[in-house]
Amino acid sequence: MPMADRDPAPAPATRLAEAGRHLEVSVNTANLPVHRASTVLFDTLAQAEAAGEAVGKAERHATTYGTAGTPTTMALMDALAEVEGAGHEVRAALMPSGLAAITTVLLAVLEPGDHILVADSAYGPTRIFCDGMLARLGVKTTYYDPTIGAGIDALIRPGTKLVWLESPGSYTFEVQDVPAICTVARERGVLTMIDNTWASPVFARPFDWGVDVSVLALTKYWSGHSDLLMGSAVVREPLWPKLWSAVRQLGQCVSGDDAYLVLRGLRTADVRMQRHQENGLAVAHWLQRREEVESVLHPALFSHPQHALWRRDFSGASGLFSFSLEPSLFAGDARKRAAIAALCEHRRHFGIGYSWGGFESLIMPGRIEHLRSARPWTGGPLIRLHVGLENPDDLIADLQAGFETMQHALTS
Numbered sequence: 001m002p003m004a005d006r007d008p009a010p011a012p013a014t015r016l017a018e019a020g021r022h023l024e025v026s027v028n029t030a031n032l033p034v035h036r037a038s039t040v041l042f043d044t045l046a047q048a049e050a051a052g053e054a055v056g057k058a059e060r061h062a063t064t065y066g067t068a069g070t071p072t073t074m075a076l077m078d079a080l081a082e083v084e085g086a087g088h089e090v091r092a093a094l095m096p097s098g099l100a101a102i103t104t105v106l107l108a109v110l111e112p113g114d115h116i117l118v119a120d121s122a123y124g125p126t127r128i129f130c131d132g133m134l135a136r137l138g139v140k141t142t143y144y145d146p147t148i149g150a151g152i153d154a155l156i157r158p159g160t161k162l163v164w165l166e167s168p169g170s171y172t173f174e175v176q177d178v179p180a181i182c183t184v185a186r187e188r189g190v191l192t193m194i195d196n197t198w199a200s201p202v203f204a205r206p207f208d209w210g211v212d213v214s215v216l217a218l219t220k221y222w223s224g225h226s227d228l229l230m231g232s233a234v235v236r237e238p239l240w241p242k243l244w245s246a247v248r249q250l251g252q253c254v255s256g257d258d259a260y261l262v263l264r265g266l267r268t269a270d271v272r273m274q275r276h277q278e279n280g281l282a283v284a285h286w287l288q289r290r291e292e293v294e295s296v297l298h299p300a301l302f303s304h305p306q307h308a309l310w311r312r313d314f315s316g317a318s319g320l321f322s323f324s325l326e327p328s329l330f331a332g333d334a335r336k337r338a339a340i341a342a343l344c345e346h347r348r349h350f351g352i353g354y355s356w357g358g359f360e361s362l363i364m365p366g367r368i369e370h371l372r373s374a375r376p377w378t379g380g381p382l383i384r385l386h387v388g389l390e391n392p393d394d395l396i397a398d399l400q401a402g403f404e405t406m407q408h409a410l411t412s
């Protein structure tokens with residue numbers, strides 16, 4: 001065929017845009033490939049329009065664009081619905097952080113004039129959102145004592161839309177009677193939402209307890225390696241259209257790379273959680289014997305005030321807990337600060353950091369006075385530990401050195 005009759009060969013710039021995009025080899029690997037995508041391509045306009053309609057109807061696995069989902073994010077959504085909601089009709093959505101998951105579910109269901117009940121021991125930024133943006137949008141919040149149980153009934157009023165739970169609570173680790181609260185809320189037509197990050201689905205089954213929504217900071221145990229941020233909201237099927245609509249309107253989405261890492265993390269979540277539990281308990285038992293320690297706030301200890309509830313509802317404990325220091329040790333505020341700094345700083349193994357749920361151990365004083373109203377903390381200074389996957393003997397030696405430095409700071 002004469003040269004002029006053939007399609008002209010694509011120019012180098014066109015080849016660069018097209019080469020290598022149409023691989024026809026299919027290889028079966030143990031893990032799914034990572035899809036990085038903004039653009040989703042269709043063969044015909046009719047297919048593109050049908051996909052748009054399916055996304056509008058919140059159909060499973062429908063997508064038109066990276067924000068609506070890619071095979072990698074869909075795989076993670078399916079995995080979360082299966083693991084967190086086992087035995088229940090639920091759907092999962094992904095958000096770029098745990099806090100974004102919390103704020104998105106609240107925005108999805110609340111309207112101006114609504115009233116909500118929030119556990120006094122909820123994660124601090126949840127409270128800041130309720131007092132800030134939700135208050136500005138005309139939603140009123142009442143904080144309740146997390147140990148209230150079925151007594152929540154007395155706080156429900158005509159405009160009450162939902163009860164927010166977190167069990168155990170942040171920093172103070174009160175275990176809630178979630179089934180009792182859910183029973184009352186359901187009878188009164190009120191939704192229940194829980195932050196299940198501490199136990200994760202490995203140790204807790206919030207949908208068996210009766211909740212309508214369970215939020216996880218996947219940043220913590222489910223990614224498990226302190227290298228990404230992500231959150232999820234798992235909701236009962238009837239709430240899905242509202243949640244999906246909020247996710248779409250707010251542009252909430254996550255990258256394929258991060259979704260892949262969370263999928264990888266959940267393959268080992270069970271064994272990691274068991275080890276966090278063992279190590280955490282070894283450190284907690286040792287702390288109980290220290291004279292500088294007033295109390296150890298760990299739900300799996302017999303001394304914990306709601307230990308029986310924890311035993312009834314949870315199948316294990318993660319590596320996050322607090323202890324309070326004996327208040328009589330501290331004569332004045334400046335001295336207290338210096339002593340706590342001496343305890344926390346210069347440790348070999350415990351890092352100072354606000355996060356938790358990774359492989360590594362962390363220590364952080366809890367300054368929660370401004371984050372409590374219904375159940376103020378009245379004990380000694382709080383120190384929160386995340387016990388990681390290191391050998392617990394090394395962690396105990398590290399804390400022992402910390403107490404010695406603290407004693408030195410108190411006596412010098």
Ligand SMILES: Cc1ncc(COP(=O)(O)O)c(C=O)c1O
Nearest residue numbers: 097098099123195197217219230
């Ligand atoms: C109990 C709890 N929920 C939610 C979050 C928020 O997760 P993220 O840091 O991914 O926003 C945190 C973070 O520390 C947390 O402790």
